[in-house]
Amino acid sequence: MFKHLFKMIWNKKKQNSLLIVEILLSFLVIFAVFTFGLNSYNNYAKPMGIDYQNVWAISYNNTLKTNNGDSLKLFYDNMVDNIKAMPKVIDAAHTSANIPFSTSHMSTGLTHNGDHIQDVNSFMVDENYPKTLNVKLLDGRWYNKTDVGSKQKVIVINNKLKERMFGKASAIGKLYNDDDGKKGVKIIGVLDDIKFNGDYQSLEYAIYNRIDTSSYRWLGKILVKVSPDANAAFESQLYKFMANNLKDSNIEIEHLTNKLTAYNKFTLVPLIILSIVAAFLIINVALGIFGVLWYNINKRRGEIGLRRAVGAPGSSVSAQLVSEAMILATLSLIVGAFFAVQFPLLNVFDLPASVYLLAMLLAVIFIYLLVLVCSLYPGKQASAILPAVALHEE
Numbered sequence: 001m002f003k004h005l006f007k008m009i010w011n012k013k014k015q016n017s018l019l020i021v022e023i024l025l026s027f028l029v030i031f032a033v034f035t036f037g038l039n040s041y042n043n044y045a046k047p048m049g050i051d052y053q054n055v056w057a058i059s060y061n062n063t064l065k066t067n068n069g070d071s072l073k074l075f076y077d078n079m080v081d082n083i084k085a086m087p088k089v090i091d092a093a094h095t096s097a098n099i100p101f102s103t104s105h106m107s108t109g110l111t112h113n114g115d116h117i118q119d120v121n122s123f124m125v126d127e128n129y130p131k132t133l134n135v136k137l138l139d140g141r142w143y144n145k146t147d148v149g150s151k152q153k154v155i156v157i158n159n160k161l162k163e164r165m166f167g168k169a170s171a172i173g174k175l176y177n178d179d180d181g182k183k184g185v186k187i188i189g190v191l192d193d194i195k196f197n198g199d200y201q202s203l204e205y206a207i208y209n210r211i212d213t214s215s216y217r218w219l220g221k222i223l224v225k226v227s228p229d230a231n232a233a234f235e236s237q238l239y240k241f242m243a244n245n246l247k248d249s250n251i252e253i254e255h256l257t258n259k260l261t262a263y264n265k266f267t268l269v270p271l272i273i274l275s276i277v278a279a280f281l282i283i284n285v286a287l288g289i290f291g292v293l294w295y296n297i298n299k300r301r302g303e304i305g306l307r308r309a310v311g312a313p314g315s316s317v318s319a320q321l322v323s324e325a326m327i328l329a330t331l332s333l334i335v336g337a338f339f340a341v342q343f344p345l346l347n348v349f350d351l352p353a354s355v356y357l358l359a360m361l362l363a364v365i366f367i368y369l370l371v372l373v374c375s376l377y378p379g380k381q382a383s384a385i386l387p388a389v390a391l392h393e394e
Helices: 003-010 013-045 069-084 131-135 159-166 214-218 232-245 256-299 302-311 314-340 342-346 352-381 387-394
Strands: 053-059 089-095 107-110 116-126 137-140 154-158 174-176 185-191 206-211 221-226 251-253
Touching: 013 251, 013 256, 013 314, 013 352, 053 232, 053 256, 069 089, 069 214, 069 221, 089 116, 089 131, 089 185, 131 137, 131 221, 154 314, 154 352, 159 206, 159 251, 221 342, 232 251, 256 352, 314 342
Parallel strands: 116 206, 154 185
Antiparallel strands: 053 221, 053 251, 089 221, 107 116, 107 174, 137 185, 154 206, 174 185
C-alpha cells in the first residue's frame, strides 16, 4: 500500500512540492518557537538568586564640587548611614549603574590557565551589597575593611564563573589575570548566581569589585531595602532627603519589582513576534492542506467512485487520503529534522542539547497533529462520495 501511495505522490510531485515546502518552513519556525520557549522556561524555573521584593534603586548624579576621593567617600558613606537610620529602611548599599533588571551593562574579560573568558559582567559594590539583596555567599567571604589596604587585588566571583574556571574544585585563594592588566587577582569568595537580566534570561558570568575611593566620582546608584509597609509617603520622604543632600542633582527612585516586569516584557517581545509569524505559517499550511486534498477529491472522483464500486469501504478511501497527507508531512519533516539536528551538533547559540532535541520532538508532533486534523475532514468528504454519482459524472 505504501509503495502505491509513494507512486501516486511521485506522479504529482509538482503539485505536492509547494505543500512540502510549506510544511518544511512551518516545522523550522515552530522548532524555533519551541526552542525559544523551552529555553525561556528553563531559565524561568531557576531561582532569581536575590530578594528583589521591597528593594528600591535611587539614581543620582554627583554634583559635589570636590574631586577628592576621600571626601567623596566620607560624604556618601554618611549619606548611606543616614538612609539606613530611617525607620522603614532595612539596609542600603552603593553600587554601579548595572543594577538588577537595568539596561546598563559593564563587562570585562579574564584569563585562567590559558583559558580566556570574555563577556564577564563586572559590578562595583560595597560591603552592604549581599545583605541588601539577600544574596547567598556559597564559599569564602565577602569584602571587609581589611581589604582596603591590601596590595594584592582581591575579587568575589559568581558560581557560574567558578564552575567554568575550576569545575567542582574550590576557587578560594586561586589566582587569575584580568584584562585591565592586573596579574594574580585573588579570589576570596563565591556568590550565588543572580539573574540580572530578568526571569527568562540565562545566567551569566559575573565578578564583584569592591568600591574604592576613586569610584565615588562616577557612582550614581544606591540600593535600599525597605520594610513591606514602606509606602508612597515614605518614598517622598526619601526623595526629599536625597534632594536636600545633593543639590541640583537629578534624583529618581525606582522599584526593582517594576523594573523586573518591564524587563520581562522586553525579553518576551521576540518570542511574541516569532509566535505570530508561526501562526500565519500554520494557517497557510492548514489552508494548503485543505486546498490540495479538496482539489484531489474533485479531480479523482472517478477513481474514488470506481474503488467504491468494486467494494472498497469509505473508511479505506478516507485512510488513503489521510495517509497521503501524512507521507507528505513525513518527507518534509525528514528534511527539516536534518537542519534542526545541526543546532545541537554545532552548539548554536550555546544552548543545552536537550532543549533543541525536545523542541524538535514537539515540533514533529505538532506538525503531524496539524496535518492529521486538516486531512480528516476532506477524507471524510471523500468517503461519502457515492459510486453511482461519481461514475455518472465521469
